[in-house]
Amino acid sequence: MRTAKKGKKAKKGKKICFLQGNEACAEGAIAAGANFFAGYPITPATEIAEVLSRRIPQQKGCFIQMEDELACMGAVVGASLAGARAMTATSGPGFTLLQENIGYAMISEIPCVIVAVQRGGPSTGLPTLSSQSDVMQSRWGTHGDHPSIVYCPNSVSESFHLTVRCFNMAEKYRTPVTLLTDAIMGHMRERVEIPEPGDIELYRRVQPRPGQGDYRPYDAAGAPVKGVPPMANIGDGYRHYISGCVHDETGSPKMSSHAVARRLAGRLRDKISRNRDDIVMSESLHAEDADTLLIAYGSVARPAYEAVLRARRAGKHVGFFRPISLWPSPDKEILAAAEKVKTVVVVEMNCGQYAGEVCRIFGEAGRAVRVVKLNEIGSEFIHPDRIHSVIQEVC
Amino acid sequence: MAFDKSLLRTAEFPTIWCPGCGHGIITQAAIRACNDMGLARDDVYAVSGIGCSARTPAYIDFNSIQTTHGRAIAFATGMKMFRPEKHVFLLLGDGDCASIGGNHLIHACRRNIDLTVLVLNNFIYGMTGGQVSPTTPHNSRTTTTMYGNLDEPLDICGIAMAAGATFVARSTAYHAQQLPGLIEQGFRNRGMSLIEILSPCPTGFGNRNNYRTPADMYDELRDNAVPVEKAKNMSEKELEGRIVTGVLKNAGREEYVDRYSAMLKNIGAPDELSDLASGNYPAEPMRSERFECRLSGSGGQGLILAGIIFSEAMIRQGKNAVHTQSYGPEARGGASRSEVVVSAERIDFPEVSAPDILLAMTQDAFDRFSAGVRKGGAILIDSTLVNPGPAAARISSDGARCFEYPISDYAKNTLGDIRTANIVALGLLSGLNGFISRDAMLDSVLSRLPARAHDLNKTGFEHGFNEGRAMLAADKGG
Ligand SMILES: Cc1ncc(C[n+]2csc(CCOP(=O)(O)OP(=O)(O)O)c2C)c(N)n1
Ligand code: SF4
Numbered sequence: 001m002r003t004a005k006k007g008k009k010a011k012k013g014k015k016i017c018f019l020q021g022n023e024a025c026a027e028g029a030i031a032a033g034a035n036f037f038a039g040y041p042i043t044p045a046t047e048i049a050e051v052l053s054r055r056i057p058q059q060k061g062c063f064i065q066m067e068d069e070l071a072c073m074g075a076v077v078g079a080s081l082a083g084a085r086a087m088t089a090t091s092g093p094g095f096t097l098l099q100e101n102i103g104y105a106m107i108s109e110i111p112c113v114i115v116a117v118q119r120g121g122p123s124t125g126l127p128t129l130s131s132q133s134d135v136m137q138s139r140w141g142t143h144g145d146h147p148s149i150v151y152c153p154n155s156v157s158e159s160f161h162l163t164v165r166c167f168n169m170a171e172k173y174r175t176p177v178t179l180l181t182d183a184i185m186g187h188m189r190e191r192v193e194i195p196e197p198g199d200i201e202l203y204r205r206v207q208p209r210p211g212q213g214d215y216r217p218y219d220a221a222g223a224p225v226k227g228v229p230p231m232a233n234i235g236d237g238y239r240h241y242i243s244g245c246v247h248d249e250t251g252s253p254k255m256s257s258h259a260v261a262r263r264l265a266g267r268l269r270d271k272i273s274r275n276r277d278d279i280v281m282s283e284s285l286h287a288e289d290a291d292t293l294l295i296a297y298g299s300v301a302r303p304a305y306e307a308v309l310r311a312r313r314a315g316k317h318v319g320f321f322r323p324i325s326l327w328p329s330p331d332k333e334i335l336a337a338a339e340k341v342k343t344v345v346v347v348e349m350n351c352g353q354y355a356g357e358v359c360r361i362f363g364e365a366g367r368a369v370r371v372v373k374l375n376e377i378g379s380e381f382i383h384p385d386r387i388h389s390v391i392q393e394v395c
Numbered sequence: 396m397a398f399d400k401s402l403l404r405t406a407e408f409p410t411i412w413c414p415g416c417g418h419g420i421i422t423q424a425a426i427r428a429c430n431d432m433g434l435a436r437d438d439v440y441a442v443s444g445i446g447c448s449a450r451t452p453a454y455i456d457f458n459s460i461q462t463t464h465g466r467a468i469a470f471a472t473g474m475k476m477f478r479p480e481k482h483v484f485l486l487l488g489d490g491d492c493a494s495i496g497g498n499h500l501i502h503a504c505r506r507n508i509d510l511t512v513l514v515l516n517n518f519i520y521g522m523t524g525g526q527v528s529p530t531t532p533h534n535s536r537t538t539t540t541m542y543g544n545l546d547e548p549l550d551i552c553g554i555a556m557a558a559g560a561t562f563v564a565r566s567t568a569y570h571a572q573q574l575p576g577l578i579e580q581g582f583r584n585r586g587m588s589l590i591e592i593l594s595p596c597p598t599g600f601g602n603r604n605n606y607r608t609p610a611d612m613y614d615e616l617r618d619n620a621v622p623v624e625k626a627k628n629m630s631e632k633e634l635e636g637r638i639v640t641g642v643l644k645n646a647g648r649e650e651y652v653d654r655y656s657a658m659l660k661n662i663g664a665p666d667e668l669s670d671l672a673s674g675n676y677p678a679e680p681m682r683s684e685r686f687e688c689r690l691s692g693s694g695g696q697g698l699i700l701a702g703i704i705f706s707e708a709m710i711r712q713g714k715n716a717v718h719t720q721s722y723g724p725e726a727r728g729g730a731s732r733s734e735v736v737v738s739a740e741r742i743d744f745p746e747v748s749a750p751d752i753l754l755a756m757t758q759d760a761f762d763r764f765s766a767g768v769r770k771g772g773a774i775l776i777d778s779t780l781v782n783p784g785p786a787a788a789r790i791s792s793d794g795a796r797c798f799e800y801p802i803s804d805y806a807k808n809t810l811g812d813i814r815t816a817n818i819v820a821l822g823l824l825s826g827l828n829g830f831i832s833r834d835a836m837l838d839s840v841l842s843r844l845p846a847r848a849h850d851l852n853k854t855g856f857e858h859g860f861n862e863g864r865a866m867l868a869a870d871k872g873g
Contacts, residue, residue, distance in 0.1 A: 001478055015670040018707050018716070027668065036477055057658065058665040062476040066469065067502040074462065074469025074499075078442075079477040081460065086473070104463050188745050189703060189718035191710050194668060234458040234474070235481050237437050241404070241453055243461035252407060253453065299745075306743035384744050 001083055002035060002060055015194045021185040022089075024156045024192055025115055026051035028163025029087055031200050034113070035061030036084035038075035040068055040094060043127045044183040045117040048089035069097035073114075077105045080112045081242065083233035085167055089115035091183075092125060095134055095141065102176050103142035104244045106268065109218070109231070111170035111177075111205060115163070118182040120379040129379035130183035132298055135353040138180045139327050145265060147272035148327040149177040149279055154301040156190035162324070168203035169279060173271055174228050180326060182349070184299040184381055206230045208238065215240070219249040220267060227271030272328060280333065281324035286312060287337040290319025292395040295334070295358060296347040297323050300382055304347045307387035316395050326354070331361045338362075338369065343394050347374040347387055370394075397430040398423065402456050411450055415601075415609025417568030417594030418515055422451045424574035425484070425513060429457075432579055439482045442471045444496060446488035446522045448515035448594070465495030468503045471510050479652045482582060484511040489530040490520045493551050497529075500551075500589075504558035506651040507586040513578065514551055514589065517596035525599030536603045551591050556644045561586035563644040567593040569616040570640065580642065586650045593638060669842060673713035679829035681714075686737040686830070687747040690820075691764055692756030692777075694731045697817035700843065701754075702733030704821060708839040709737045712832055717745040730759060752828070754820055755781055756802070762786075770794035775823055777816070779803035798827060798866050806855060815855040818844075822856040826863020833860055 019027065026048045029037070037056050039049035049065065056063040062079065066072045072088040080086040090098060095116045105112055118134045120126025134141075138150045149169055151162040163179055170177040206223065208215045208230045217240040220229040229249075232238040245253035246261045254260040272279065286308065287293065296304035301322045308320040321337045323330050338344060344362070346355035352373045362369050374390050376382045403426075412418050429439060439457040443449035445464035452459035458481075462470040467485050475483045492500055492514045503510060519537060520526040527537040527544050530551065534543040555563045562584035564577045574592065581588035595601060595612035606612050616638065623641035626634060688705060690698040699720050706716035714737050721732040734747040749769040755761035756777045765786055768774055771794055776783055778799040783790075787797045800823055806816035818840055825831040840856055841849055 001480075015668055016672050016710065017668045018671055018703065018710055018718075019668075036473065038473065055666065057662050060659055062473075062655070064472070064476060066472070067498050070466060071469035071472070071499055071502070074466040075473030075476070078460075078462075078470035078473030080473075081470075082440075082474045082478045082481075084473070084477045100463055101466060184719070184745070187720065189706060190742075190745075191671075191715055234440060234460065235437060235478055239436060239456055239458050241407075241459045241461075243453070244463055245461070302743045302745060309743075381746060383746075383748070 002062060014196050014199070017192050017194050018189055019156055019160075019192050020047060020187060020189045021153075021156045021159045021181060022047035022117065022187065023051055024160040025089070025163045025179065025181070026055060027194065028160040029113070029167070030055050030059060031160070031194070031197060032085065032164040032167035033202055034085050034087050034167065035059060036076065036079040036086035037061070037063050038066050038072040038079075038086075038088050040066055040072050040090065042091045042094045044119055044186045045089045045091040045094070045115065047186070048115060048117075069094040070101065073098040073101035076112045077101055077110050080105075080110045081234045083236070085171070087113040087115065087167075089117065091117045092119050092121045092134065093123065095137060099142040103144055103146065105176045106142065106146045107144070107244055107246070108242050109174035109229070111174055111231075113163070113166045113170055114176060114178045116178055116180050117186040118180065126379045128183065130299065130381065131349045131379050132182060132300065133350040133353070134180065135326060135348070135350060138178050147175070147269055149173070149175060149272065149325065150180050150327040151177070151281065151324060152180045152298045152326050153185060154298055154322065156185075156188060157192045159185060160192055160194065164200055168201070171205040172203045172225055172228070173275065173279070174205065174231055175272070180298070182299050188299075208232050211237075216249045217242070217251045218247060218264070220271070226274055227267055276328050279325060280328055280330045282330040282333040283322040283324060284333065284337040285320040287319035287321065289317050290341055291317045292343045292345065292391065293319045293321055293338045293341045294345045294347060294387070294391070295321045295323070295354070297326060297354065300347055300349055303382050303384040304387050306384040307391060310384065310388050311391045311395065316391060318391055318395055323354075329357055329361065331364075334358070334361055335365050335367070338367070341369060343370045343372060345372045345374055345390060345394060347382060349376045349379065349382065351375055351377055398427050399430050402426050402429070402436065404454050404456050407453050410454055412447060413598045415595060415597040415612070416447065417517065417592075417596070418448050418451065420568045420571050421513065421515055421574065421592050421594060422454060424571060425451075425486070425578055426455060427575035428578035428582060431575060432582060434482055438480070439484065440471070440474055441484055441486065442467045442474070443486045444488070444491035446491050446520070447596075448486055448488040448517075448521070449491060451486040465491055466499065467491070468496060468499035468510065468512070472503060472508055475508055475510060476652055476655065479656065482511070483509070484513065484582065486513050486515060488521065489514060489516040489518065489551065490528045493529045493549055493554070501554065501558045504555050504560040504587050504589070507559055507561055507648050508651040509585055509587070511578070511581040511588045512590070514591045515594045516551065516591050517594045517600060518548070519596050519600040521596045521599045525603065535600070537600070552589065552643050555587075555589040559587070559648070560589050560644070561646055561648050562588035562642070564642045565591045565638065566640050567616040567620060567638060568595060569613045570620065573640075577642070580645070584645070585653070586648060671707055671710045673711055674835070676712045676832035676835040678712060678832040678835070681737070681739065681830045683751075684738055684740060685742070687750045687769070688735045688737070688752045688824075689747050689750040689764060690733040690754045691760035692731055692754075694729055696731065696756050697814065698731050698733040698756065701817040701821055702735050704836070704839045704843050705735050705824070707843070708831065708836040709735070711835040711839060714739055715742050717742045719745055730757070752824060754824065756816070756820070757781065765790055768795040773798060773827060775800070775820065775827065777802040777820070796870060798823075798870070800862055800866070805858070810851055810855050812851060815852055818852045819855040819859040822859020823863040826860040827867050
């Protein structure tokens, strides 16, 4: 197995750096102990592969440019099965090609990290311009019913920290985790405080007890993380069978038992939903007195927040809510922020993918609010003036 | 030729295979090969895709991984790279390996990564009920070629050899005695090995193609097989319809993961991110809370780098800075734009709306952006390349000041290196703006340039700075 030699660590302290979003993501992967990266060039994500092609070998890890994104995801899952902290990074069309093997990693519960830097689509679309049109792909891109964990940074600094978190969540919950950024985030440069390596908390997958003869790879009974079976790396002496088939607790395919299927699908759902408080992240600002709530995420959260501040200075009671985990959706947190709210404005660079989700949240809670969509579908970054004028109209 | 029955996962029995299917024979041969080599079962990864053939790992007590259709080689590449000490062998159907997974096959061969691929070639998609595959013979009937197969079959071994696999062999399920030896040779080859094994599928292929019993199919494999040594002396015509068996290629070449490991040995210490912790850089306060700067010109003028250096100087001064740039085809020789927003506070909207400073280094940049400069802002023009013309008067009446300096001319003809133009421009901008610390900017310039370029760029920066200060004084005086 490839492991970095642990030298004596000099006390270095935190650093102030000026990094591009994609670079920060790559540095976040290094800080998270990533030791396997498989990639394929695509704008606007390529810088992540370029930086890691230099940085991962320096840590004695593996970097490989595969023949396509289907292969990237395959190699990432294969490496993670063998014990690696593995990642790939891509955009639009490449994200689509990852999907089949993301589904494999979900059902066979293999930790891995996917970075998707959104660009305009569908298809080749607008390779160099930004969008948020893969919100639903990040949720439902692979076939089948499954939970998803997706984080969405709004700053270069958050690109660093959320990349670390993606690795930790992937390992903790044995599942693929996606960092969903966009071309603006990926290419923007900003001040970042990089913590000292020792100050970054790393979660490593729970392994079976050494020599545990009765190890059942998909048995979560008594597992330290509720619903998450301990994971033996392949080749460490357990020789279990792994497949993308519906399986029982031993890993044995059971393709005609409704009971087994129900048990597996239920556990996969519950291991995320029952631990949602540990996974979900969001930010709520000035919501206390708000009668109107602006919801925005990723790069668009920046002009949106600026517009909110401007409106508040003019005496408007506008609050701001930012889902940081798009999935699982911060339902509880949105409802709490919107307690006295009559109008919600969802600002996003797509036709309203998250707005649909917001409607669901209020609908399920039996709350009557007006949901206003502010969408940009031509990949022009939304200017605060435009958002501000919508606030003026509705508030 | 030992056969260790304990290597079977009998709990998974009965197998899904039909009576007469060749896949079981091949599985047994693979187990024998592992036994003969004395491989410890923990050290073997048995990897497959999807298909009848791909069920094999379920029945053997190795580290058994069934992946997705066509992608087993990609998974195995990740495994082998991360655990070079393991033996990785793959069991793939012809559809799995040569159709949906064909691209991965070619590239694994190109890399010569140490995988041993057994292709269980039954000329058909067995699991899905007998559809045409890339190896189906011409004119054969399948459930999707009811009028006969139009294609000619693909030569998987030929592809593997051409793509760079270092061990390639062919045999058939009839030749059960020969198989373990061939598989063992494949295992022992350090590099990409492919062994194609023809495997009857009575259910999906035989039924529709005039084989009365499974035995007919095995008889045909027996009758048509020609050892490669014998085939060498046969004409193309004589070889028509025959199956050339044995080792087709065995040529050592450096293996991919070995190369990778050797490369790792020669890599130096990890990079350290440079620390921009703010220093003592006295400067005038900023006139407004938010300051926007647009550097525009064409690709190759170093404006992106200038924007980064500008931002880093601001961070050294303890401010926030956000840099954005225009990308795309523009990044190659066309228009180039690099923008910086500076503030003592947090910066939300990262883009420039109405710049306080515009640097225009091409006529096009001047024409496009000069009107957008904020009232009270400044435009710095590279007068070597830009003729402001009558626009200059209009701009000053709009409340922006125009400064001109022959930046490119000075860089090219006085400093002797046009590449210093961006740094001269940064010197001018620093001279023109009191809130920029000369030292912070110069430190940022030097930290972003190689040592050999320091002297020249320092001269250029300082010249620009002094010129900028002089222009500012003249502007204030006038
Ligand atoms: C992406 C995808 N496409 C299609 C299938 C359906 N499928 C399952 S097995 C198979 C063909 C298997 O044929 P082959 O690889 O030749 O193996 P055999 O069953 O003949 O041993 C196909 C097309 C699938 N599982 N996944
Ligand atoms: S369908 Fe063909 S390949 Fe599949 S098990 Fe039956 S005989 Fe074997």
